[in-house]
Amino acid sequence: MQDTVCCGCSVVCDDVAVSLKKSDLQSLGLCTLGHAYCASIRSKTRLTKPQVKMGTGKQQAVSLSAAYEQAVSILSESKRPLLLGWSNSPSEVSSLGITLAKRLKGVFDSTASFEYGRLLDYKLVGGEAEKATLEDVRNFADFIVYWGVNPAESHHRHASRYTVFPKGTNIPEGRESRVIAVVDIRESESMRLANHQLILDPRNGDEHFLNALLNELKGTLGTPPEQVGGVPAIEFLSFSKQIKEADYIAIFYGNGLLHAPHESNTLPLLAKVANRLDKKKRPCVILPMVTLCNSAGVVKTSLEETGLPFLVDFTSQTPKPYPSMQEGLRNNEFDAALIVGWDALSFLPGPIAKSLQSIPIISLSTQPTMTTRESMVVIPTALTGVEADGTVYRMDGVAVPLKPFAKAPQNIPTEHQVITHLLTQFQ
Amino acid sequence: MADQKLTPMQIYKLLPQTNCKKCGMTCMAFATRLALREVELKECTPLFEEDQYIDQRNQLTELITPLLAAEETGVALDETKCTGCGNCVVVCPVDATVEPDTASGKAARSEDTVFRVENGIAKIINLEKCRRFPPERMNCRVCEQGCYVKAIEIW
Ligand code: SF4
Ligand code: SF4
Ligand code: SF4
Ligand code: SF4
Numbered sequence: 001m002q003d004t005v006c007c008g009c010s011v012v013c014d015d016v017a018v019s020l021k022k023s024d025l026q027s028l029g030l031c032t033l034g035h036a037y038c039a040s041i042r043s044k045t046r047l048t049k050p051q052v053k054m055g056t057g058k059q060q061a062v063s064l065s066a067a068y069e070q071a072v073s074i075l076s077e078s079k080r081p082l083l084l085g086w087s088n089s090p091s092e093v094s095s096l097g098i099t100l101a102k103r104l105k106g107v108f109d110s111t112a113s114f115e116y117g118r119l120l121d122y123k124l125v126g127g128e129a130e131k132a133t134l135e136d137v138r139n140f141a142d143f144i145v146y147w148g149v150n151p152a153e154s155h156h157r158h159a160s161r162y163t164v165f166p167k168g169t170n171i172p173e174g175r176e177s178r179v180i181a182v183v184d185i186r187e188s189e190s191m192r193l194a195n196h197q198l199i200l201d202p203r204n205g206d207e208h209f210l211n212a213l214l215n216e217l218k219g220t221l222g223t224p225p226e227q228v229g230g231v232p233a234i235e236f237l238s239f240s241k242q243i244k245e246a247d248y249i250a251i252f253y254g255n256g257l258l259h260a261p262h263e264s265n266t267l268p269l270l271a272k273v274a275n276r277l278d279k280k281k282r283p284c285v286i287l288p289m290v291t292l293c294n295s296a297g298v299v300k301t302s303l304e305e306t307g308l309p310f311l312v313d314f315t316s317q318t319p320k321p322y323p324s325m326q327e328g329l330r331n332n333e334f335d336a337a338l339i340v341g342w343d344a345l346s347f348l349p350g351p352i353a354k355s356l357q358s359i360p361i362i363s364l365s366t367q368p369t370m371t372t373r374e375s376m377v378v379i380p381t382a383l384t385g386v387e388a389d390g391t392v393y394r395m396d397g398v399a400v401p402l403k404p405f406a407k408a409p410q411n412i413p414t415e416h417q418v419i420t421h422l423l424t425q426f427q
Numbered sequence: 428m429a430d431q432k433l434t435p436m437q438i439y440k441l442l443p444q445t446n447c448k449k450c451g452m453t454c455m456a457f458a459t460r461l462a463l464r465e466v467e468l469k470e471c472t473p474l475f476e477e478d479q480y481i482d483q484r485n486q487l488t489e490l491i492t493p494l495l496a497a498e499e500t501g502v503a504l505d506e507t508k509c510t511g512c513g514n515c516v517v518v519c520p521v522d523a524t525v526e527p528d529t530a531s532g533k534a535a536r537s538e539d540t541v542f543r544v545e546n547g548i549a550k551i552i553n554l555e556k557c558r559r560f561p562p563e564r565m566n567c568r569v570c571e572q573g574c575y576v577k578a579i580e581i582w
Contacts, residue, residue, distance in 0.1 A: 015533045027546050029534025031511035035547030138532060152512065152575035160513040165573060166532030167523075174530065175518065175573070189575040193514075 001028060004403045007088070007293035007385030008034035010395035011155050011162075020406055031156035038386050040367065041406055047368055047380035048409060059378065064411060068418075071338075071362045071377045072425045078336035078360075080315070081106035082325070085342030085364075087115075087292035089415050090390020090402065094298045096419040097340065098305050102314045103426045107334070109325045110298040111342055113310040114258075115290040132250075132285040134161070134396045139168035141285070143246035145181045147270070148206070148256020149289040152189035158289075163250065164193050170247070179242050183209070184256055196239045201230030206260040209236070210269035216240045217276045249277055254289040290395050293384065297393030329355040338362045340415055341384070343369035364415055381415045382408035388415065434555065435459040437490065441483045443473050461491065462555040464501075500559045501582055502551060502570070508578035509548045515570040515579060516542045516549065521556045542570065549578070 001017040008030070016029035023042040027035050040046070050067035051059040062070075075081055083101045086094040087110050094110065101108035137144070144163045151158040159165060164180055171177040181196035182188065185205060191197040200206055209229030215221040217240070228236040243249060251274060260266050270286070278284035290296060299309045306312045306319040313322035328334060329352050336359055337344075345353045346369065360376040363369075372378045382388040387408040391399050408414070413421075439458035446453045450470045452460070460466045468491060474480045504515075516522055516535045523530035525539040535543040543552050558565040559581070571579045 013534070015528075015536075017536060025546075028536055029513070029544055030547055031513065031544070032509070032547040033511075035511065152510070156510050156512040160517045161532035165514055165517040167530045192575055193573065 001026070002403075002405055004038075004405050005385055005392075005400055006030055006034040006037065007383075007392060007402070008037035009155055010290045010293055010295055011158050012293055012392055012394040012400045013157055013161065014400055015161075018405055033156055037383075041383050041386050041408075043367070045368060047365060047372065047378065048412065050380065051372075051375075051378040053376045059373075059375075064379070064413065067377050067379050068421055068425075071379070071422065074336050074360045074362060074376060075104055075338070075422065075426070078104070078106070078334075080334055081336040081338060082328070082334040083108045083338045083340075084110070084325070084344055085340035086110040086298045087112055087290075087295040088341035088384055089294060089298075090384060090388065090392055091294060091297040091301050092390045093340070093415045093419060094294070094301045095305065096416065096423060098302060098312070100338075100419060100423055100426065101312065102319075103423070105314050107322045107325070107328065108302070108306075108310075108312045108314065109322070110295070110302070110310050111292055111347075112290065112295045112299045113325060115292075115295050116288050116299065116309065132283065132396070133398050134163075134394065136248075137250045137285060137396075138162045138166050138171070140170050140248040140283075141250040142171065142177060143179045143181075143243055143249045145183065145243075145249070145251040146190055146194075146289075147183045147251060147253040148185075148258070148260065149252060149254025150182075150184065150188040150190045151252075151289070152192075154254070154291060155289060158252075159190070159193065163252070179246065181239060181243075196235065196242070198231050198235060198239065201227075202261075204261060205229035205231070206257055206266045207262045207269065210266060210273055212236065213240055214269060214273050214276065217244070217273065243277065247282055249282070249284040251284065251286045252289050253286070258288075287396055294392040296395050296397050297391070297399075300393055300397060326352050332358075334359055336360050336362070338364075339371055339375075340364045340419075341366075341381070343371045345370040345374055364418055379418055380412050381418060382412055384415075387412075390416065435462045438462060438487065441487045441490070442471060443477075443480055443483075445473065447473060449473060500564075502554060502557055502559065503580045503582075504542075504549060504551050505578045505580070506548050506550075508576045510576060511544045511547045511549060512575060513544055513549070514573040514575065516540065516544060518569045518573040519557075520567065520569070521553075521558060525556070 001019045004018050006013045018027045025039045049061040050064050052062045052070045053059050081104050083106050098108055165175050167174040180194045182191045182194040183198040185200050185202040212228045224233045274284045274286045303309050308321050311322040313320045357374050362377040363372050363375040364379050364381045365372050366383050385402045387404050387406050389402055389404050391401050435458040438461050442454045444454050449472050450457050474484050516529050519541050522540040526537045529535050541553050541556050542549050558567045568581050571581045
């Protein structure tokens with residue numbers, strides 16, 4: 001057994017071990033998701049040969065150099081390429097991607113633009129809370145909120161490693177020393193572990209609940225109505241009372257909140273609630289439950305190198321914010337796409353996927369996906385963390401150096417090698 | 428004897444240790460399964476048929492009496508439901524004693540814990556250490572309560 005780091009999700013577990021003999025992967029500590037992620041290198045479906053779409057519209061296996069040639073030709077002809085994905089790649093790769101986007105005068109975007117929503121615009125956190133890590137949450141947080149996310153399904157080890165069960169400096173009894181609230185529009189598995197199980201009205205529950213909570217914190221609420229966003233008043237009051245009594249609050253929010261109706265109201269409301277709760281002596285940390293292993297890292301790299309978290313437009317000399325990738329695709333603003341480690345076509349809504357499909361796509365992937373099937377050029381790559389080295393940033397922004405334990409099959413490059421090669425062609 | 432924890436090793440030492448396999452397995456495997464109450468002592472026929480083992484037979488019978496006298500209990504894990512979340516590993520008080528890092532959220536890596544997540548799925552690797560069994564016979568259920576997906580069943 002050797003130690004490794006799991007890139008199966010944004011928890012990036014670093015306490016796990018594996019041993020690989022021929023195609024048999026044994027692991028200790030990896031959850032089902034993580035084990036499947038690591039084992040996928042030996043899956044029968046794995047992409048092994050570069051492919052290029054020929055005149056007939058059919059993909060054909062070609063040599064790596066032929067695939068490179070075709071990719072370079074597509075990108076040279078493009079006036080405005082879209083460079084997408086990146087959140088499953090080490091930060092070293094996204095950094096090269098930003099340089100490439102700059103040279104090609106394209107638009108750089110990552111999946112983080114969905115995962116963070118516009119939260120970064122709202123200057124959500126400040127002071128100590130901003131530097132908080134998952135270790136701080138484990139050691140100090142006695143009030144945990146999961147909002148619009150079901151970690152039991154999406155981040156298997158999140159609760160056992162950091163939020164619900166582990167003991168920590170100020171959490172002597174683990175689970176018994178914490179209060180857990182799970183807020184969602186339906187009952188979820190994660191609610192099994194919660195003290196407060198708050199089921200909101202799917203139409204506008206988030207907004208009403210947050211509004212009432214904000215007023216309650218300001219002391220202006222008075223007597224709440226019978227139902228607060230679908231939650232009985234008595235449960236609302238018990239929640240707001242306990243959260244005010246906490247010593248350290250950690251709020252994790254997910255898609256359920258990001259894509260709630262009236263999203264443009266709910267996120268700023270959550271920001272206001274968190275800012276009001278956050279005091280010098282009682283930090284309130286708020287973290288998006290991004291899903292991919294380096295979503296936080298791409299944002300960090302992009303901020304450092306361009307001043308913008310994602311959606312960076314390099315058309316002119318200075319990087320500018322690009323309003324919306326989906327709108328851009330809908331309006332046919334791009335004439336080529338380079339997609340790294342992400343199945344964009346199965347993720348994007350139908351009409352937008354259709355627009356994307358209508359331009360030449362170059363994709364880098366380990367497995368066949370809807371996106372690779374529609375691509376003009378497919379370059380199989382090594383799997384991040386398992387075969388490819390680098391650094392990823394956990395959901396809380398902590399850097400984790402990877403510990404790959406396998407060698408990619410011959411002729412399969414790393415994403416780093418592919419983007420480096422492309423950069424040599426566009427000086 | 429009765430106030431000690433019954434380990435497969437204690438049982439093994441008193442078995443004939445011939446690996447005759449009349450019970451269908453080796454002596455060590457038999458010892459392990461006896462500690463888990465998956466087999467009965469009388470299935471080791473040489474122990475009862477051969478006089479040379481009379482002392483061992485008596486000692487073993489005495490040793491396992493408290494185990495048998497314990498109210499029927501058990502912990503079962505449905506691997507088809509398990510997601511490998513590790514909640515059981517982290518909450519089990521026995522795991523915290525034998526591998527203290529687990530209590531602060533780390534994966535079980537030794538061979539000493541009750542639970543260990545292997546190949547993505549939790550396994551019970553030392554059931555006999557569970558506090559529900561003698562000598563503690565505590566009505567502990569924290570692993571069952573901590574499992575998101577009701578993969579752990581205690582009776
Ligand atoms: S929780 Fe995420 S990082 Fe941890 S083992 Fe599971 S998939 Fe890997
Ligand atoms: S029957 Fe008894 S002696 Fe034979 S292998 Fe089993 S335990 Fe050992
Ligand atoms: S019942 Fe208690 S002691 Fe037994 S396995 Fe579960 S948590 Fe551990
Ligand atoms: S708590 Fe349940 S789902 Fe999680 S590892 Fe244990 S048995 Fe599996």
